[in-house]
Amino acid sequence: MVTMSPDVSVSTNLGGWINKFGVFSADEQPNYLGDDRLLRWNEGPQGRHVELGLSEMNLFLALHAFGLGHELHGEHLLPIGTVYDPFVCRGLDALIYALYNGAKFILVGTPSGVTLAPEGGAHQSTVTTSIGLELPNMTYAEPCFARALDWLICNGLDRLSQPDGDSMYLRLSTRPIDQxxxxxxxxxxxxxxxxxxxxxxxxxxxxxxxxxxxxxxxxxxxxxxxxxxxxxxxxxxxxxxxxxxxxxxxxxxxxxxxxxxxxxxxxxxxxxxxxxxxxxxxxxxxxxxxxxxxxxxxxxxxxxxxxxxxxxxxxxxxxxxxxxxxxxxxxxxxxxxxxxxxxxxxxxx
The missing domain is CATH 3.40.50.920 (Rossmann fold)
Known part of the structure; x- marks a missing residue:
């Protein structure tokens, strides 16, 4: 399993994963910020998070390549990409071609909608539900409760390895919800x-x-x-x-x-x-x-x-x-x- 994000790893809640598995780099890099922080940014060849910088197009190009790892390199991967939901549209062309070519991955758009209230209209998505519903080779889901999300993402990961499986798009929120x-x-x-x-x-x-x-x-x-x-x-x-x-x-x-x-x-x-x-x-x-x-x-x-x-x-x-x-x-x-x-x-x- 490998994760990737375009400059939003913390705000899409990947901090715990990064602390546990580290950030990928071809060479070991010094941790200039130290390990006494909530987020430990340790870079090296064993890292399993790919940080892409502020480029959603690069996210979908990477998901495309990682999602075809079994065909290109004989190594089946479970790629998960996270992005602010409104910015799915920024990389839409690359997303469409990734799905068209049969790449399989999990895409998480979070936060989404006007529920991301303080950040204003530029960060509030409204049309991404249509994208998720209408694109072939991808299942769109938007669970409210954590256990439902757990079941759906496990099902989505399982389908990445199935011959008739597809990718999954999870449209989520950071709003606290009573379970x-x-x-x-x-x-x-x-x-x-x-x-x-x-x-x-x-x-x-x-x-x-x-x-x-x-x-x-x-x-x-x-x-x-x-x-x-x-x-x-x-x-x-x-x-x-x-x-x-x-x-x-x-x-x-x-x-x-x-x-x-x-x-x-x-x-x-x-x-x-x-x-x-x-x-x-x-x-x-x-x-x-x-x-x-x-x-x-x-x-x-x-x-x-x-x-x-x-x-x-x-x-x-x-x-x-x-x-x-x-x-x-x-x-x-x-x-x-x-x-x-x-x-x-x-x-x-």
Missing amino acids: TPFEDLMAARGADALRADVLAGGYRLREPNANQIADLVIAATGSVVPEAVAAAKLLETEGINALVLDICSPDRIYRGWRTAQQTATRNGVTTRDVGHLGVLLSEAERRLPILTVQDSASHSLAWLGSVYGARTVPVGVDEFGQSGSIAELYGTFDLLPEQLVNAALLALS
């Missing part, structure tokens, strides 16, 4: 069942009131999942039962639906198969209104309503970001729980 809802759900359902849903692209995070049918589906992705859960609780006080889905890989949910359609079309038959979404929603829930919530362009999840022909209200970020606190930015883009309640009422109207 209790996921851990409670895992205790109730069991790790194996929940892991299977996570790897398939999504799971039922919050159920409607016991013995009552849901009035609404809230489908959320990534760092705004806590706001979706909070909105469901507010709706409950108004007598409205909401089912909350955590769509941790919109790519896999969409691909399951699209593959079923494509197979039916090519064989000249009809089908009711819609992939994993059909597992997540019961017959009675499939035409309920849907509220989609994501810290990215609002169209990113808007297609969910097309699967069963359900009324859909998409909420997301459709303008350039600003500087402020997370609460201020979420308020600007209608992502606060009370604002999501209004959007849910619109979906129900």
